[in-house]
Amino acid sequence: MNNINSNQKTVLVTGASSGLGALTAQLLAERGYRVAGAARRSHLVAELPGVLPVQLDLSDESSIDAAVSAVEAELGPVEVLINNAGYGEFGSVEETPLDRARRQFDVNVFGLAALTRRVIGPMRDAGRGRIVNVSSLAGEFSSPLGGWYHASKFALEALSDSMRAELRPFGIDVAVVQPGPVRTAWHGEAMRSLEASSGGGPYADMAAAVAGYHRASADAPITSDAGTVARVIARAATEDRPRTRYRVGRGSSTAVALSRLPDRMFDAMTRRQFGIP
Template structure:
């Protein structure tokens, strides 16, 4: 197995941090990008390379990519993992919040990719791994803006795959299911602030309760996704998609084969009990 130069965004916690640890243990050179350097001191201690990056700020992305090229001469793997989840009714979510969800989950991912691609093309090799979600294939109430970004990542990645394949570049989509990270806790309070007191309050409280219970009791550890990413990194010919983690494959199966109306009834029956 060749040792690779890897850039991971969103590496300060959860899936990103666990993946960085896994790849570092395997001997890869890993640049760990996130807004907070303090949260990546543990990665530095095990030979990671923390870099301060905000994927919504082009100048920080450019500085990061330039640093890696200057120090290593190439980037073999880009793991676009930075992202967050925004929940709330469509009616009560401000367009400012909705745009920021897209800025991080889609446009930030695209900005990093645009800057890395020329270097991969020059080497005629590389792997771009994008974190989508089972939420990029399914949908849940009050998650319109989050699901919209992840559905967009799916389609964007498919188009990119066709464009860059002639240059020897692989594009891989990771579709995590329920994973035990800060994702659920970050969703919970803002959801209730947006929709917990208005016309959607009954649904909002039911969804918030479900998120809290799911995050505590029915989630896979982030190491499950880290090992999946490692598999894609080490593969000479990686799969196009990897679905992993609690309920990922069953939910995708349901959405594909049950039809819209039956899927709607099943999802709502699990939310409003």
């Protein structure tokens, strides 16, 4: 790990093999932070200059402990944790296999919580620390055929609020980053899961409409460049007085405000947005 400023904090970024995680890890390494990038495909993290690759499977607690131990041995205690890893399980609530729904929570919620619990103790002993949870606007409101993904992000938002109050007395800040649509491979993978679950059954027409909307919006003005979001994540991780939430993307605050309308009014707006009856 040459060319890393030893005076900077140790940062652990999950989901660092691609997309937002890789960009965030590289950005912080370039700024002189001691950065570890964790992922199942850690060989891809090894391609990032100045980033320590760490093998991590969030569904395996022994892997979580081994990953943090490796970071501690190489770079010192984790002072900033960026929980970026996650994926989207899409499909109707009726048709999505429950084992896949459980895996959605195992990765997006329980795995994230297990990793966070592993680093809180050392942070508390040091009297300082930062936890950045990369959530989504999907944690503020729900939409058709995304129930399990939205539920996992709703859960992450609630956990973040509770941890923020619990950890404040120990000098540990908790911040949430809420991107809207982002130009990464994430949406393509999510839509493939949607079509696998609901592309051929009673929700087929709805699935086609929802998938078509998401694919058509890949280059829409509301869709953020991944580098823009990575810079916001880095800001949440490093600025002295972090905000509790960072919404990213054109119209993101407006979307949240609209979600506070009466339920049936918001439902009707959502149906029109996706082009479903």
